Amino acid sequence: MDDDDRVFKALADPTRRFLLDLLFARDGRTLTELESELEMSRFGVMKHLKVLEEADLVVTRRAGREKLHFLNPIPIRQVHDRWIDKYTEHHVTALLELKADLEENES
Amino acid sequence: MDDDDRVFKALADPTRRFLLDLLFARDGRTLTELESELEMSRFGVMKHLKVLEEADLVVTRRAGREKLHFLNPIPIRQVHDRWIDKYTEHHVTALLELKADLEENES
DNA sequence: AAGTTATGTGACCTAAAGGTCACATGTCAA
DNA sequence: TTGACATGTGACCTTTAGGTCACATAACTT
Structure with missing residues (x-):
């Protein structure tokens, strides 16, 4: 293993x-x-x-x-970096932050 | 599940x-x-x-x-965010970039 | 030293996951 | 419409992982 x-x-x-x-x-x-x-x-x-x-x-x-x-936290970050490159990371974080903002306003 | x-x-x-x-x-x-x-x-x-x-x-x-x-890539990023906060992320990425630089100079 | 507390090991049973196969459906092309 | 191609389903077997227990070692406290 x-x-x-x-x-x-x-x-x-x-x-x-x-x-x-x-x-x-x-x-x-x-x-x-x-x-x-x-x-x-x-x-x-x-x-x-x-x-x-x-x-x-x-x-x-x-x-x-x-x-x-x-x-x-190191291994966790390495999992992330395996399938998310810098360019994609930018889009994904923006999307998830937007999602978090929307859910905050709901409550 | x-x-x-x-x-x-x-x-x-x-x-x-x-x-x-x-x-x-x-x-x-x-x-x-x-x-x-x-x-x-x-x-x-x-x-x-x-x-x-x-x-x-x-x-x-x-x-x-x-x-x-x-x-x-969304679920992967969510795994990351579960155990790595913004503050820790800064340290961890810096550390891993340093490690990558060192290994590049080795070869 | 003796009792209590904190952690460690190996055997054991049960439940779940990986892999293959026989069989089946849907789509393209002549 | 017939044959080839791409994907889908259910049953089956074998291996692996989760959980508990009896037993064991090591360290603090009085």
């Missing part, structure tokens, strides 16, 4: 995406803290974090008996 | 990512043309294209008995 494959496989599961959402909101959390946000057993969460770590989407630092988890 | 799930599941397979690569290089191809680039049977390729289409990563247009396939 190559690097790309690891990243995309890691992103394919909703629980793992939710873990990334949690870390996007606030970095540096432990396994136990992340587990408390999910319905799943600790073993399940640990397995998912391992997959994210092996894909380099999450990087970790040990602090005593705790292991702190951080979101790494 | 929600929209997000369809996109990420679609991206999880290497054959489907290769199909996106082909369409990124040149749009508007038929099933038969795409099939000729792969080792797989026509049925396999068709199944993969269906998954990509249901995820809205590929959009199609019929022309007689042919079906033309086009890459849609």
Whole structure:
């Protein structure tokens, strides 16, 4: 399994995406803290974090008996750059910003 | 299965990512043309294209008995925006451009 | 040292995804 | 209208991924 494959496989599961959402909101959390946000057993969460770590989407630092988890945006950006060139990016961002503006005025 | 799930599941397979690569290089191809680039049977390729289409990563247009396939960059950009805010984007792009420059000088 | 807390490993079961095939429909061209 | 071409459907099999558990190691606290 190559690097790309690891990243995309890691992103394919909703629980793992939710873990990334949690870390996007606030970095540096432990396994136990992340587990408390999910319905799943600790073993399940640990397995998912391992997959994210092996894909380099999450990087970790040990602090005593705790292991702190951080979101790494680099692989995400590389996914983007694979299929969106600079020219297309300009159009797509403009389109999505327009869409966001319209939805704001609706509410 | 929600929209997000369809996109990420679609991206999880290497054959489907290769199909996106082909369409990124040149749009508007038929099933038969795409099939000729792969080792797989026509049925396999068709199944993969269906998954990509249901995820809205590929959009199609019929022309007689042919079906033309086009890459849609919108879902890819939305993946990016989910975990990379404007501030982080600035840092990450700068870092990746630096990395690209260095690797260019190596060769 | 002893109890508690935090994380790690391997086996196991079940559900889902990838791939092929027989068969089928629709369209073009002579 | 007959033959060739392009795409579509459902069943089937095999591999892989998600989830839980029994068991285990390591570090903080008193």
